[in-house]
Amino acid sequence: MSSRLQEISPSAEIVSKAAARAVNVASSVGLMNVLKTNLGPKGTLKMLVGGAGQIKLTKDGRVLLHEMQIQHPTACMVARTATAQDDVTGDGTTSTVLLCGELLRQADRYCTEGLHPRVVTDGFDIARDAAVKFLDEFKVEMTGKNMKEDRDLLRCIASTSLKTKLDHDLADKITEAVVDAIQCISPEENDGDDNDDGEEKAGDEQRKPIDLNMVEVMTMQRQMGTDSRFVNGLVLDHGGRHPDMPTVLNNCHIMTCNVTFEYEKTEVQSGFFYSNADEREKLVESERKWLDERCRTVVEFKRSVCKEGQSFVMINQKGIDPLSLDIFAKEGILCLRRAKRRNMERLTLACGGTPIHSVEDLDESMLGYAGKVSEVTLGEDKFTFVEECKLPKSCTLLLQGPNTHTIDQIKDAVRDGLRAVKNAIEDRALVPGAGAFEIAAAMHLKNDVCKTIKGRAKLGVEAYAEALLIIPKTLAENSGFDVQECILNLNDEREETGMAIGLDCKSGDPIIPADEGIWDNVRVKRQCLYLATVLANQLLLVDEVMKAGKNRGGPPPESAGGPVG
Numbered sequence: 001m002s003s004r005l006q007e008i009s010p011s012a013e014i015v016s017k018a019a020a021r022a023v024n025v026a027s028s029v030g031l032m033n034v035l036k037t038n039l040g041p042k043g044t045l046k047m048l049v050g051g052a053g054q055i056k057l058t059k060d061g062r063v064l065l066h067e068m069q070i071q072h073p074t075a076c077m078v079a080r081t082a083t084a085q086d087d088v089t090g091d092g093t094t095s096t097v098l099l100c101g102e103l104l105r106q107a108d109r110y111c112t113e114g115l116h117p118r119v120v121t122d123g124f125d126i127a128r129d130a131a132v133k134f135l136d137e138f139k140v141e142m143t144g145k146n147m148k149e150d151r152d153l154l155r156c157i158a159s160t161s162l163k164t165k166l167d168h169d170l171a172d173k174i175t176e177a178v179v180d181a182i183q184c185i186s187p188e189e190n191d192g193d194d195n196d197d198g199e200e201k202a203g204d205e206q207r208k209p210i211d212l213n214m215v216e217v218m219t220m221q222r223q224m225g226t227d228s229r230f231v232n233g234l235v236l237d238h239g240g241r242h243p244d245m246p247t248v249l250n251n252c253h254i255m256t257c258n259v260t261f262e263y264e265k266t267e268v269q270s271g272f273f274y275s276n277a278d279e280r281e282k283l284v285e286s287e288r289k290w291l292d293e294r295c296r297t298v299v300e301f302k303r304s305v306c307k308e309g310q311s312f313v314m315i316n317q318k319g320i321d322p323l324s325l326d327i328f329a330k331e332g333i334l335c336l337r338r339a340k341r342r343n344m345e346r347l348t349l350a351c352g353g354t355p356i357h358s359v360e361d362l363d364e365s366m367l368g369y370a371g372k373v374s375e376v377t378l379g380e381d382k383f384t385f386v387e388e389c390k391l392p393k394s395c396t397l398l399l400q401g402p403n404t405h406t407i408d409q410i411k412d413a414v415r416d417g418l419r420a421v422k423n424a425i426e427d428r429a430l431v432p433g434a435g436a437f438e439i440a441a442a443m444h445l446k447n448d449v450c451k452t453i454k455g456r457a458k459l460g461v462e463a464y465a466e467a468l469l470i471i472p473k474t475l476a477e478n479s480g481f482d483v484q485e486c487i488l489n490l491n492d493e494r495e496e497t498g499m500a501i502g503l504d505c506k507s508g509d510p511i512i513p514a515d516e517g518i519w520d521n522v523r524v525k526r527q528c529l530y531l532a533t534v535l536a537n538q539l540l541l542v543d544e545v546m547k548a549g550k551n552r553g554g555p556p557p558e559s560a561g562g563p564v565g
Contacts, residue, residue, distance in 0.1 A: 021111060028074060031078055037478060042475075055405065058409060082097045089523050098470050098471065099470060107460075121540055123462075126449070131464070132530070181230055217411060223400045233351070242328075254353060254369060256315050315344070352391065435490070436501055441465075442465040443465075481508035
């Protein structure tokens, strides 16, 4: 029977009933198969080639879904949902696509045998709620720990995320830098231990979130990827503008200011008129005198605060003219002009002190401190390193590599690594990784939840439990092991021990992820369960796919009553 829509719009393209479901399942499973090989530390890379021949190598699911040209509307919807997961939690893109695709594939098996999709979706909702509840029981609470100071734990969290996207040697190096950065910017409210439930609840309400914008990610195309490092301070992408200024200074007072040291135009339209050369010279001299007084004030201030062995650095958001630069260079002051606003905000957080807006109210308490300031020239570009700050609240990750492919790959991985550690500190809880949660949740659904469900919704719960195993199955497949044998071994070990059991991607044997330092984020798992289930339910309940939009740019259709005339 043709759709009723064709009676209204004969030109509409319609796919109905089982065909509509088959289209949605096929597109979701197709996208799943594209991303499937990327999962885990043994996943493979994808090469993306642009229209102009640009090449990008990546295994990050978010980057792939953003960069790929996806034309099928269902696949686009899955991709947008998965990237939304990454925007919220920072990870879990590939897992969301895999779980959604597998849920649809498992549901399609039952629907082809005559089971109504609504029954399956009801079972999925029951299973999702049970899985989320089980997640809260399965997670490992860290409330009695000072997570910010537990460097080994933070290193394990960052390493789990980074080793799925980078070479292991490079990941080890970047892990240290990521942990240093998070420990630097983490606010003090995250430190205290919680004694009882009341104090813990009050602490959660007062705890400030970690602001990752305080970590500046600076890239330099030089040396090797393993030379990337953490800078305890800032790296500015410009240097001094006078050849006689010092390039390396130690024990530096940092003056961050927003004061002009150049001729200024008037705010209103005005002009100066003179009748002879002497008047012009007096005019120039008086204007120069105003700037010289400002420069002299800064020089005298520098002499008053700098003791033997100390230096002075001035970083200005506004301009400094050449004559003023010459005055400062003769005094041994390193001056940077027209600094970016974001760098000025971070400087006071990294070095201390306060921004100065007028040279009339200079005070030593307004100055920051840095142990070392150095200028590095790379080709035609200059970089200024402000390092060895005492109590920094802002820092820099300096990413280096021989080419843009390496730098882009490290940059994408660092973003996920920072979010993983941030999530763990804010959640104060972790989930054992390596597929341990999926194995345990699938067994819980089959052995415990299914026994409490009556009727056909039980089939949806069974399908959900089977779909959860896609994560450990894919880890085993990407590592080159027999999938069925690995899953059976993991299930047997879980039944015998009752512990959180995951898959060792090196040997294929069951392991205890907590002992190996393999941890996942609680919020990533929870968000993945919610998003994948909601999207799979929505797509299963589609019984018609209609392409019936208006013709863009085409002639309008003739009216049903024929031409008017």
